Amino acid sequence: MQQSPVPPDPPIYRRIADRLREAILSGDLRDGDRLPGENALMAEYGIARATARQALSVLINEGLAVPKRGSGVYVRLFRPIRRHGSRRLSRRQWERGQAIWDSDTEGRPYTVDDVNIDREVAEEAVARILDSAEVWVRRRRYSVDGRPVQLSVSHFPAALVEGTAITREDTGPGGVYARLGDLGHAPAHFTEEVRARMPHPHETVQLDLPAGTPVIAIGRVAYTAAGVAVEVNEMILDAASYVLQYDFDS
Amino acid sequence: MQQSPVPPDPPIYRRIADRLREAILSGDLRDGDRLPGENALMAEYGIARATARQALSVLINEGLAVPKRGSGVYVRLFRPIRRHGSRRLSRRQWERGQAIWDSDTEGRPYTVDDVNIDREVAEEAVARILDSAEVWVRRRRYSVDGRPVQLSVSHFPAALVEGTAITREDTGPGGVYARLGDLGHAPAHFTEEVRARMPHPHETVQLDLPAGTPVIAIGRVAYTAAGVAVEVNEMILDAASYVLQYDFDS
DNA sequence: ATCATTGATTTCTCTAGAGAAGTGCATCAC
DNA sequence: GTGATGCACTTCTCTAGAGAAATCAATGAT
Numbered sequence: 001m002q003q004s005p006v007p008p009d010p011p012i013y014r015r016i017a018d019r020l021r022e023a024i025l026s027g028d029l030r031d032g033d034r035l036p037g038e039n040a041l042m043a044e045y046g047i048a049r050a051t052a053r054q055a056l057s058v059l060i061n062e063g064l065a066v067p068k069r070g071s072g073v074y075v076r077l078f079r080p081i082r083r084h085g086s087r088r089l090s091r092r093q094w095e096r097g098q099a100i101w102d103s104d105t106e107g108r109p110y111t112v113d114d115v116n117i118d119r120e121v122a123e124e125a126v127a128r129i130l131d132s133a134e135v136w137v138r139r140r141r142y143s144v145d146g147r148p149v150q151l152s153v154s155h156f157p158a159a160l161v162e163g164t165a166i167t168r169e170d171t172g173p174g175g176v177y178a179r180l181g182d183l184g185h186a187p188a189h190f191t192e193e194v195r196a197r198m199p200h201p202h203e204t205v206q207l208d209l210p211a212g213t214p215v216i217a218i219g220r221v222a223y224t225a226a227g228v229a230v231e232v233n234e235m236i237l238d239a240a241s242y243v244l245q246y247d248f249d250s
Numbered sequence: 251m252q253q254s255p256v257p258p259d260p261p262i263y264r265r266i267a268d269r270l271r272e273a274i275l276s277g278d279l280r281d282g283d284r285l286p287g288e289n290a291l292m293a294e295y296g297i298a299r300a301t302a303r304q305a306l307s308v309l310i311n312e313g314l315a316v317p318k319r320g321s322g323v324y325v326r327l328f329r330p331i332r333r334h335g336s337r338r339l340s341r342r343q344w345e346r347g348q349a350i351w352d353s354d355t356e357g358r359p360y361t362v363d364d365v366n367i368d369r370e371v372a373e374e375a376v377a378r379i380l381d382s383a384e385v386w387v388r389r390r391r392y393s394v395d396g397r398p399v400q401l402s403v404s405h406f407p408a409a410l411v412e413g414t415a416i417t418r419e420d421t422g423p424g425g426v427y428a429r430l431g432d433l434g435h436a437p438a439h440f441t442e443e444v445r446a447r448m449p450h451p452h453e454t455v456q457l458d459l460p461a462g463t464p465v466i467a468i469g470r471v472a473y474t475a476a477g478v479a480v481e482v483n484e485m486i487l488d489a490a491s492y493v494l495q496y497d498f499d500s
Numbered sequence: 501a502t503c504a505t506t507g508a509t510t511t512c513t514c515t516a517g518a519g520a521a522g523t524g525c526a527t528c529a530c
Numbered sequence: 531g532t533g534a535t536g537c538a539c540t541t542c543t544c545t546a547g548a549g550a551a552a553t554c555a556a557t558g559a560t
Contacts, residue, residue: 298516318522319521
């Protein structure tokens with residue numbers, strides 16, 4: 001057989017999904033508006049319930065819509081926070097009014113819940129970087145406007161921070177970086193590795209993520225001026241809540 | 251009524267998905283291994299086809315599995331490329347063997363297909379940043395090992411680059427940045443904004459993305475030493491193919 | 501006015517079954 | 531050996547229907 005030159009027309013559920021997506025992206029349906037539900041689609045197109053659900057699930061898994069059980073399916077909103085990698089550099093002229101994507105200029109108040117501090121045996125990658133088999137681990141969750149947006153797990157070499165405020169809930173003024181400075185190990189250089197992926201179940205729960213929302217995973221390593229690694233911080237961000245900004249010369 | 255203290259046990263499809271996920275994350279099922287299919291799950295658990303499909307769709311939308319029509323459902327592999335923000339800084343001691351996530355050290359050969367160069371009226375955000383209503387636009391797609399991994403759309407102020415090699419397919423040795431240097435507008439500073447989201451349909455097609463794969467959207471602005479914006483580059487990366495690395499002092 | 505109840509509406513879960521369409525392997529003709 | 535054919539198996543699409551569970555507004559009792 002020769003290659004069929006006829007593009008097979010897409011299945012019903014996909015055509016419906018395409019239509020609805022178009023309505024969302026074009027702005028016909030705005031943030032928070034309600035989409036036609038299962039019953040409405042069944043009636044409008046004369047299709048079975050499963051087919052209507054399949055159409056809606058496409059948009060839900062694309063992160064464009066959010067289902068509310070017992071209520072309806074709604075257009076999802078995107079209003080991110082801007083997170084700066086290098087504060088020093090980004091505070092230059094090229095920052096003001098020059099952003100590509102709209103975002104709330106920071107300054108939104110964080111709250112921290114679920115602090116958890118522990119001494120543990122480090123997993124392989126962390127032990128290698130910190131050159132320390134045992135580590136103190138600080139786990140926290142950050143919320144903005146009462147909604148959780150970020151998980152953070154910090155690791156410190158046990159021998160270095162033993163007995164300091166870093167092993168206690170209240171780290172004092174300036175936080176952990178100030179305490180590392182007190183120890184003569186002030187961070188001077190950072191490396192951040194950034195990935196994006198779909199969340200694991202426990203991340204979905206802790207960040208209260210709707211379907212179709214990826215997470216941004218950041219692995220940050222802090223080094224002293226001498227090049228000694230003093231912290232490994234693994235962060236998980238709700239991708240719908242963040243725009244990361246990095247500035248650099250070259 | 252009081253708050254029900256009984257956690258309602260999860261539905262069947264979710265329990266099955268949890269089991270399979272566990273098998274994948276624990277390493278029982280490795281990259282490329284085949285998962286039990288619809289028919290196997292129907293038989294094993296005595297459930298309807300739709301329920302078995304729903305269980306598998308959970309993993310597919312999480313990006314852990316990839317369905318191959320007519321063949322089976324397989325465990326997805328993750329073998330990312332490392333992309334450096336600031337080459338200069340990351341080429342220091344703290345780079346060697348200090349990565350958190352495994353990745354192919356770069357050097358993998360890129361190929362560029364689908365080059366497309368055009369003079370256009372800039373959209374609002376780009377016009378504002380470049381301070382130019384008209385722009386030259388270079389669209390390209392990058393592939394590694396024959397698989398598309400990145401889309402890139404570069405904008406240049408029309409008045410600046412008119413008549414130069416930047417408006418032609420072959421930009422000559424050193425690429426567009428060398429040409430901007432020839433014009434006395436060598437880029438000296440970069441700002442990158444990073445987001446993650448689920449792909450739009452045309453991105454899914456052009457990057458050949460399976461379901462459950464987010465994209466990383468990078469908006470990069472290049473500035474001269476004088477602070478003049480000379481390029482806006484919007485990139486879309488297959489999130490399963492990349493780890494971004496940023497290095498900075500502070 | 502406030503609170504509890506009821507009922508309509510909505511999404512969610514699942515069953516049972518049918519046919520279309522793509523894959524991959526074994527078999528057969530040459 | 532080589533290529534074509536057929537068949538088993540797989541995922542994909544869709545129908546029809548049922549009950550559970552959550553939401554929301556209106557109604558009624560206090």
